[in-house]
Amino acid sequence: MMSLGTLNTLTVKKQVKFGFYLDGESWGEILLPNNVAPAGLQPGQQLSVFLYLDSEDQLIATTERPKVMVGQVAYLPVVASTKVGAFLDWGLKKDLLVPFSEQQIPLKVGQHYLVYCYVDVSNRIVASTKLDRHLHKTAAPYKEGDKVEVIVSEQTDLGYKAVVNHQHFGVLYKNEVFKPLRRGDKLTAYVVKVRDDGKLDLRLNKATFEQANVLGNQILKQLRANGGKLALTDKSAPELIYQQFGASKKAFKQAIGTLYKERKIVITEQGLLLVPEQPAADA
Template sequence: MIALGTLNTLTVKKQVKFGYYLDGLSWGEILLPNNVAPADIVIGEPLSVFLYLDSEDQLIATTEQPKIMVGQVASLAVVASTKVGAFLDWGLKKDLLVPFSEQQIPLKVGQHYLVYCYVDLSNRIVASTKLDRHLHKTPVPYQTGDKVQVMISEQTDIGYKAIIEHQHWGVLYKNEVFRPLKRGERHTALITKVRDDGKIDLRLNQATYQQAQALTEKILQRLRQNDGKLALTDKSSPELIADAFGVSKKTFKQAIGALYKDKLIVITPAGLLLVEKSV
């Protein structure tokens, strides 16, 4: 089935002076201009193309890869602001419109924003920063243990909101995140729980999690070996921390932060103290 704003496999039908016509079936013939046609194109052979509307709102095909497709979320830069809305650079000649009605806040030229791409009621490919309006609208298809691709959206009091596979919201809890995450970062994550209300708990990929867990265990072990005391804090020098655990100060701070939130340690000006119940 042919769809606007996505990749489609169409048969090359014929060559003309300004390009090639592809068989769009019920959509009719669709032009692939010469400047985006591959050198090895063959009449009668299938070709993967992206379909969108050009500056004159005519259906057109391209072999260029856009930075976002319909049904996806991406971080894109604003290149212009006009009376009809903001325009984003999505890698094609015609920029991608974010109508004013789909702007969570006024978009500024030169800034990057997370946007969801969709086809509106006027059959235009547009984008929206109002992610809640477009995400988490279908049944959750995941189970505990599933590996998924996520994009970081924003930091909250409990951790980070993340977009799962462009379609659903999930949460990474701060006591399981061992370094700061930035908006727009992509990661592999594991589904740890799908709640009855459809909310989804996440954890960063198993290797990252195990590495972070190993550091917290090392810190606890060192505390147990030293009568529950360790003369290191989040204010200690990077050199002292590296000598003690072979990690960066940032990693160490994330680890002791997680231990503190789990009420396993107390952080004092003189160092770390082991909470008695964890011995």
């Protein structure tokens, strides 16, 4: 099924002086101009093209790839501001509109903004800086350890808010990020937990994630064996931590940080306390 603002595989129907007409099925014939047609293209061949509306709002195809497609998030610069809204450079001849109603704050020429691209009720491809309005509309289909692609959205008191696979929100906690991050940075991350609100706890390093998971289980086992108490904290000497668990202080802090966020332990000045497991509710 064809869709506007995405890649579609279409068949070349015929060649004309100014380009090629592609078979758009129920959409009719769609022009692929000569300047974006690959050399040697012939009728009958199939081609992957991006479909959008040109400056005269006519459906047109291109082999060029924009910096963002419908259903995606990207960090793009503003190149113009007009009476209808701001325009972004998304890599095509016709710039991408951000209507005033979709601007979280007034957009300024020369500045970059994180936007979500979609097709509006008028069948226009537009963008929005109001990510909360467009993301997190479906349940997050992830499980612990899943590899995901993220784009940094903003810095918060907890760490960094990030867009996961263009569709959901997640958090990279500041005590687990060991390099400076900026809005628009694209990174690979790993799902630590899907929270009750559907948002995701993330970690950047898979090895760190796996190590913290294993170490966390060791800490819980030790707590249960010691009556729910352990005289170690994130301020304990590295030598004591290594003696107890054979792990670095950094790995220990990450592990107990995860256990704390999961509400499995309490961290006090004297040490760690195990949170008693709640009995299952009667059916």
